Amino acid sequence: ELLETTELNSIVIDIKDFSGTISFAPTAETLAPAWENARCGARDMKELVASLHEKGIYVIGRITVFQDPLYSTLHPELAVKRASDGSVWKDKKGLSFIDVGAKAYWDYILNLATDSYNLGFDELNFDYVRYPSDGNMQDIAFTHSVGKSKQENLEMFFKYLHEALNDPT
Numbered sequence: 001e002l003l004e005t006t007e008l009n010s011i012v013i014d015i016k017d018f019s020g021t022i023s024f025a026p027t028a029e030t031l032a033p034a035w036e037n038a039r040c041g042a043r044d045m046k047e048l049v050a051s052l053h054e055k056g057i058y059v060i061g062r063i064t065v066f067q068d069p070l071y072s073t074l075h076p077e078l079a080v081k082r083a084s085d086g087s088v089w090k091d092k093k094g095l096s097f098i099d100v101g102a103k104a105y106w107d108y109i110l111n112l113a114t115d116s117y118n119l120g121f122d123e124l125n126f127d128y129v130r131y132p133s134d135g136n137m138q139d140i141a142f143t144h145s146v147g148k149s150k151q152e153n154l155e156m157f158f159k160y161l162h163e164a165l166n167d168p169t
Contacts, residue, residue: 003057010058012125015116017062018095020070024119028111037070049120061121065109067128072096078105080132083141091135100131101145101153103160110164117165126161129154 002008016022021038022031024045035041042048049059072079072088073096079088080097088096098105113124131150132140145153 003052003055009056010060011052012060012062013121015061015063015121015124016065016068016112018064018067018069018128020064020068020072022112024115026112026115027118028115030108030111031115033074034070034112046119053120058122059120060123060125061116062125062127063109063112063116064128065126066098066100066105066130067095067132068098069094069096071098071105071108075105078102078144081141081143082136082139084139086141089132089135089140091132097128097132099142099144100129100150100157101142101148103144106157106160110161113161113165129157 003011014023016034019037019039020034021041022034023038023041025035025041025043026032052059075098076088078098080099081087082089090096109126116124131142142150148156
């Protein structure tokens, strides 16, 4: 109703939220658990995006990247670790992160971005593209980031994503 009765001309839809779940049925099999565990989503996301476009609405998709408790549970080997015992580290809210240097996870995000673009999203907002910042920072280990600075790993991720999403093949 707001879109139809005001000058609003865009909307942001959570594609992947803080829980690690996604809001639509993916085509990439690696993303299936994130949909199967979702609490909220749209079975008709492609149609929803198309109907918003028909009304002249610009559709932005938000993807929470490295904060991902679901993927950390399924793939603890890629998660940020507790330095003291090697278990999965969690922030003050009990949420876990994937290590930015875990390149295997980059393809997972690439698959999600590709599926999202194919559904018609006009723009993707990559959120939580960072290392954790709250919680017990004295008991934290980034086992996949060894040998590179945080800045270098973040730059490598953005470069990888940029090149892969702009590759015409």
